[in-house]
Amino acid sequence: MVVQTFTAKDYKTSVHNTWCPGCGDFAILNSVQNALVELQVPPHMVAVVSGIGCSGKSPHYINAYGFHTLHGRALPSATGVKLANPKLTVVAVGGDGDGFGIGAGYFINTGRRNVDMTYLVFDNQVYGLTKGQASPTMNKGDKAKGMAEAAVQDSVNPLALAISAGYTFVARGYALQPRSLAQIIAEAIRHRGTSFVDIMQTCPVYNDLHDKDWYGEKLDGRPRLYQLDDTDFDPVVHDPRDPEEIIAKKVQAIAKSYEWGARIPTGILYKLETSTYEDSMAAGRPRGMESVLDPNLTDRDLTRLIDALR
Numbered sequence: 001m002v003v004q005t006f007t008a009k010d011y012k013t014s015v016h017n018t019w020c021p022g023c024g025d026f027a028i029l030n031s032v033q034n035a036l037v038e039l040q041v042p043p044h045m046v047a048v049v050s051g052i053g054c055s056g057k058s059p060h061y062i063n064a065y066g067f068h069t070l071h072g073r074a075l076p077s078a079t080g081v082k083l084a085n086p087k088l089t090v091v092a093v094g095g096d097g098d099g100f101g102i103g104a105g106y107f108i109n110t111g112r113r114n115v116d117m118t119y120l121v122f123d124n125q126v127y128g129l130t131k132g133q134a135s136p137t138m139n140k141g142d143k144a145k146g147m148a149e150a151a152v153q154d155s156v157n158p159l160a161l162a163i164s165a166g167y168t169f170v171a172r173g174y175a176l177q178p179r180s181l182a183q184i185i186a187e188a189i190r191h192r193g194t195s196f197v198d199i200m201q202t203c204p205v206y207n208d209l210h211d212k213d214w215y216g217e218k219l220d221g222r223p224r225l226y227q228l229d230d231t232d233f234d235p236v237v238h239d240p241r242d243p244e245e246i247i248a249k250k251v252q253a254i255a256k257s258y259e260w261g262a263r264i265p266t267g268i269l270y271k272l273e274t275s276t277y278e279d280s281m282a283a284g285r286p287r288g289m290e291s292v293l294d295p296n297l298t299d300r301d302l303t304r305l306i307d308a309l310r
């Protein structure tokens, strides 16, 4: 038997990349590709679905199925992809503006479903593509260089939001720690259920507040960023049938997610193995979709089906 080994090259495309030089998105893209190498998922079994933004261009740069959807719509589109073909490894990607601004309703309701897919947010605290306005993760009172005045609204904490919404795997990564980020992404994809990784991303053009020097700073001799893996923090719910343990682990994770300043934890904050949306659906897919999945269907059958749905 020939064992096929996929390398990072197999997940790359030759599409011209328009990200700015030094953008943290490059490191995240590499980490996604390295995670796929670790998991050895064939490119034709992966679908990357994005919203709109700089980070939304990622599907063009990953050799897999790709869908560059509308602003804020990565998650409902990814949900549709996964339910239409549950065998695919589905990864939704996009920016913090895309996910927590215009897409906030989808962000919450995706957590409630627990479809088996992964959501990666490239979180640079600004609307990069539209030239640096404050996104929902920019702290009130902060003013990055693309902003005319300081942010007047409170920020949201995406990790706390995700844990409350029901995501069953919640983690934080950092773009410029690509090795540990690739590990976190691989774990997120391996997780059965909806996994969410908020990835702190540097935007050298518009975010001069939280740049690589800030993230890399040492305060009182201790690095700002530290890995939860190096501590005795245990994010796992060991008995998924015990509601008290679930609540205790959620409370613990939410408290940890508010650690943002002199010390910022990275790694997995919360993990629960439980039934997915697919498990709850009798046939594993919405009613009416069965015929689309019939492997004997020809292109002509599909065209007729699509015409009938118009």
Ligand SMILES: Cc1ncc(C[n+]2csc(CCOP(=O)(O)OP(=O)(O)O)c2C)c(N)n1
Residues within 6 Å of the ligand: 052, 053, 054, 055, 056, 071, 094, 095, 096, 097, 098, 099, 122, 124, 126, 127, 128, 129, 130, 135
């Ligand atoms: C419906 C709609 N509203 C507004 C826009 C304009 N728009 C394009 S990208 C973007 C924000 C992008 O910011 P973010 O999601 O944080 O991604 P980044 O560019 O920082 O990766 C906005 C507001 C749009 N394309 N569609």
